Amino acid sequence: MIASVLVANRGEIACRVFRTCREAGIATVAVHADPDAGALHVRSADTAVRLPGTTAAETYLRGDLVVRAALTAGADAVHPGYGFLSENAGFARAVTDAGLVWIGPPAEAIEAMASKTRAKRVMADAGVPLLAPLDPAGLTASDLPVLIKAAAGGGGRGMRVVRDLAVLEEELVSARAEAAASFGDGEVFVEPYVEGARHVEVQVLADTHGTVWTLGTRDCSLQRRHQKVVEEAPAPDLPDPVRAALTSAAETAARAIGYVGAGTVEFLLPTGGRGPCFLEMNTRLQVEHPVTEAVYGVDLVALQIRVAEGEALGAAPEPYGHAVEARLAAEGSLDRPVRRLRAGGPGLRLDAGYAEGDTVPPHYDPLLAKAIAWAPTRREAIRKLAHALEHAAIHGPHTNRDLLVRALRHPEFQAGAPDTGFLERNLPALTRPRDARLAALAAALAGAHAPGAWRNVPSQPQTKRYRSEPDGTEHEIRYHRTRDGLVPEDFPGVRVVSAVPGRVALETDGVTRTFEVTAYADGRVHVDSYALTALPRFPDPADRAAAEPGSLLAPMPGTVVRVADGIAIGEPVKAGQPLLWLEAMKMEHRVTAPVDGTLTALHATPGRQVETGETLAVVTETEENS
Template sequence: MISSLLVANRGEIACRILRTCRAAGIRTVAVHSDADENALHARVADATVRLPGVSPAETYLRGDLIVRAAVAAGADAVHPGYGFLSENAGFARAVLDAGLVWVGPPPEAIEAMASKTRAKELLGIAPLGEVTEADLPVLVKAAAGGGGRGMRVVRRLDDLPAALAGARSEAASAFGDGEVFVEPYVQDGRHVEVQILADTHGTVWVLGTRDCSLQRRHQKVIEEAPAPGLPPRLTEELYDTAVRAARAVGYVGAGTVEFLVAGDRAHFLEMNTRLQVEHPVTEAVFGVDLVALQLRIAEGHALDEEAPRARGHAVEARLYAEDPARDWAPQTGTLHRLSVPEGVRLDTGYTDGDEITVHYDPMLAKAVAHAPTRAEAVRRLADALERAAVHGPATNRDLLVRSLRHEEFGTARMDTGFYERHLKDLTEPAPDPYAPLAAALADSRSRSRFGGWRNVPSQPHTKRYLMAGEEHEAAYHHTRGGGLAADGVDVVHADPGLVVLEVAGVRRRFEVARYGDRVYVNTTALTALPRFPDPAAQHVPGSLLAPMPGTVVRVAEGLSVGAAVRAGQPLLWLEAMKMQHQISAPAPGTLTALDAAPGQQVQVGALLAVVQPTQDAGNRATDH
């Protein structure tokens, strides 16, 4: 029996595993980097171990330190979660060699499925050999790793040699393995996967399908179970392939077999030998706790002969601290408040007041709704997200709500190209026009209840706010009786946290929260602007500012002050939250300042470079 378990992970998945362990009476150990010393997973575990001497981004990849921590803390088992070392066969062996229980598949199974080419061979699927015109388009793909690296789409036969060379180079750099293969390219297919669970007694459960087609940068955003609209014959084919994959490698524990589905055909992608981020939708539909089942299997218990039956439909949305309208740029800062209405499951690794840093993935939480039908689950999740309080860095919350309510998603006609087609429309600003007035009225009540009234006619009080990138001014009056008034609306109630306005006979409630100059009115975020702006804070036209805190990893080769640049030309790259972000010239012009250098750490809003537009340069030349 497992009595104490170390979670070799952080954030949401660590907290989720710790929650199940506590319910099962298992003591827990968390590991943490210096950056995560006060993180939620470190605060809720029974014991913690600091992993020293490495950078925050590398801490959870140091298997040697993690095994040492497990032994020192007296843990008798290790759960890897997802990401980091969860699919590292060497780490699994190190855990077992230390005499600990590994909550996952055998190292041999991890190794067999780590290579996509090996996995295909086990299932009798041969990669394309010599490619002909009839095979196009094709996809050149790295045999190891993922996340879109080492991947090239080839539509012309003449482009294949360069694509192979580029993919090999990128794969070798990213994964230390330059092996690539070629497979048919499925345009805008659906990403469908099968959840399996296997014990050490020969039983393999199939726990339905999931659809994970809504993705950005090859990472999933919205997932659901079961995958809607699959023909029964195709579903059975997916189940059969998943079971064959599990039995081919002697699989044990929770795993996922992934496919790309086009029409009534399924193309095997890979097997993930770990717990998936989206596992809660399967838990909701089948009424199980997959982590609890992983622990029972690791203890040697047998699964029931029959898997539980599915019930209803579940949908999950990943809430990220990122700005979809700015190339999904990750955001940092204080998460002042995060809550969703009752009836929706929220899995998160954060609590109110926690800091979102640049060191890790920007996912804040996963919200999951379960209902008897798909339409009800989708509606419930969209409504909950719309009503959620998310006070802090910019997030993809509005994108999630609009995606769930999009006609293409509602009728289950989505595919992996959804955001390529619809991102612009889904990110069009739609701020509440009454939000600035509500913010101003609430602010007036927080300062003085009666001090603003005058016994002579005067100009109204005004406050300025930045909302959706534009300035808005709100005007109001103090009345003789101590109330507030504004043109065109009736102010029914106003206090620092709640404003009620009546417009054309309709009353609306506005919940207001303020943190410094940041104001949240229901779900609309505003920034209070100073009455007298500081001229020193202004930047010259053409200034390129850091969109997030991060590290300058590269400056374009040969770039120097005085150089002519074209619109869209890459100038430098910032690294934040495990991703690189390109900073490009916004318009043709001359580089008049370059304040960034490789290795330099910058804060959000820091000046990186200045590109003086060509027209301005011409005007200045004429003046002189």
């Protein structure tokens, strides 16, 4: 019987495991890096152990420190969560060698699948269909496009699509560097990139008594930068023979490596009638596991613990209904604390890693929460989730909320199962700025309740200015106080029905809409799902003095990981030429020259921590282009 569990992770997944442990009467232990000292997962645990340092490499990826923490805190089991050390065979062995229970698969099974190149050889020997790797040295134009992938880890890191042989070597170098930084292993491989395919996976769960469950399929095709954004179960529009082939191949894969515990076998499903191709096996719990839990009515973490305690699984449950999950992630600047993160309702679940007052560190995954909706049908589940996200109170950092809502409501997604290129094809429409002018009017009127008398003579209007986030559009709002109430200027057809602090009702062409307005002392204003920043009425001239022309500013807090080889101050650069790479939120962001010109300043050095808006480099445009 497990009495105390240390979760070797942070954020949402640590909170998720702790929730099941509390329900089971199991004590909980958290570990934390210094930026996470006050994090939600630390506050959620019974005890916590500090891992001195800031970066993942100094803390969450130090297996020796995590094992020592478990022993120090008196834990008798370790749950790895996902990411970090969850698929590290050496860590699994270190846990069991220390006399602790490992809530995961055997180290040998992890080792067999830890390298995607080795995993493909194992699966080929077991008869599981797959895409064969390609030799980068022998590639020709006819092989394009190809996909570079990190042999270790996942989450889209160390992954590049190459459509031009001229950039192959550069992309290999970049992928190796990102893989080494993320997983401590710079090995990459190349395989064919299949256009228009679907990404479908099968949840497996196996015990030590020879039982292997295959808990249906999940579709994870909605991806941005090779990272999953929306997942659903079961995968829609799969013919019965294809579904049977997927689950059979997944069971074969699990049995081939003597798998125990929860895991996921991922497949690429090409168009044109070709059968599924094995991609990889994740020897851990997946981020998207809640959709399977919702459809099968199970708690996968509780089942992981039962299996680790040696219990038999018995008969597999039957599925019912449909579930959809959306990953709500912070984007852009992370210097704003989470002020509100609320969403709920019947058939809805929110797995959050942050609470009000928390700040999202730039050093780790930007996932704020996962919103999950279940309903008897796919159509109902999609509608419920889109509505919940649209009306959720999310105040603080910028998020991908608008992208998620638009993707869920897109006709192509609602009609059936889109392929992995869906977001790329539709990104301009899915990310276009919303017209926030009416929201800015509501923000202005909500603050117009200050005492003051109306004047029975013509007077200048009251003026307020706002900037909508994150697109930066500025709105100047003018309104008059009259004996009949507040009257906005330049809003034909709009009548103010009521305006009090926190709530404004506006009638537009006979239709009344009510806005919920929340204003904060630092000038941030949230109007329903719109985020605004109040601006001074008359801008300070000093604020207009922008950075030096040609300055390349850090788009978010992060760490400079690389500077391009061969660049030096005084040297010419071409527009679009990579100058340096910034790592933030576990992703590499390439900073390129904006114009043809000369590099006149370079303030970035590898390892340097930068904040949003810091100058990284300056490119002075050549006169003939200026």
